[in-house]
């Protein structure tokens with residue numbers, strides 16, 4: 355990890371910490387001296403990440419949380435804040451990206467994706483507002499580099515992420531003392547594509563290449579996490595930023 359021990363004393367909640375970028379962020383925050391509350395649905399994986407932080411000398415605790423449940427979101431924020439004595443930084447990493455064309459997406463999928471990628475963020479932030487308001491440290495949400503130039507087969511996902519970016523703007527307008535960072539994430543090697551049907555993924559990839567959409571080198575999760583934590587530690591930086599590999 356290249357992050358300096360500058361999160362010393364900060365209390366960090368990472369939602370979506372069982373894998374990928376969220377897991378790397380939790381480990382990075384722990385290594386940088388933060389007390390870390392980790393959450394996601396796969397509790398065994400979240401426990402494992404928390405244990406890794408503790409073994410390295412940090413403080414961490416795991417919770418199971420399905421962000422599509424309002425009850426889970428409220429309980430997580432209350433429990434994590436009680437354990438840490440407050441919340442300074444909230445990293446909302448939960449997200450899901452089905453590979454499906456808009457023409458084939460049923461209403462149930464739209465509802466599930468909106469619940470995971472958008473409404474969950476609103477619920478967790480709402481619960482944490484009393485802790486976060488006035489703090490110099492931010493709420494971070496992650497959108498996608500493809501906003502504005504949607505990738506075919508990822509239209510449902512991209513639409514929910516564009517709404518998440520607008521939620522971040524709405525929070526800034528309603529909560530002027532809240533720092534809300536919206537990070538458009540470039541391609542990162544994680545498990546986000548694990549559930550994609552290989553045949554559909556093959557056809558989608560062909561079209562993405564033909565359309566010239568693969569613009570950035572793929573980053574590793576720890577590289578992405580380091581860059582996001584650097585943005586967290588820079589209060590004078592922009593509220594909306596793109597973090598991606600070099601252009602290819």
Ligand SMILES: NC(=O)c1ccc[n+]([C@@H]2O[C@H](COP(=O)([O-])OP(=O)(O)OC[C@H]3O[C@@H](n4cnc5c(N)ncnc54)[C@H](OP(=O)(O)O)[C@@H]3O)[C@@H](O)[C@H]2O)c1
Nearest residue numbers: 370372374375394395396420421448449541542544545546
């Ligand atoms: N990788 C990329 O190229 C890329 C590009 C742009 C944006 N992003 C965004 O980066 C974020 C992290 O994704 P990743 O790439 O690291 O993929 P990932 O490894 O699949 O991580 C997704 C995380 O979201 C959590 N999650 C999903 N549904 C949830 C639910 N209902 N309740 C609670 N947590 C839930 C997962 O945990 P559980 O399954 O255990 O609940 C997991 O921890 C996502 O928001 C993704 O959209 C990634």
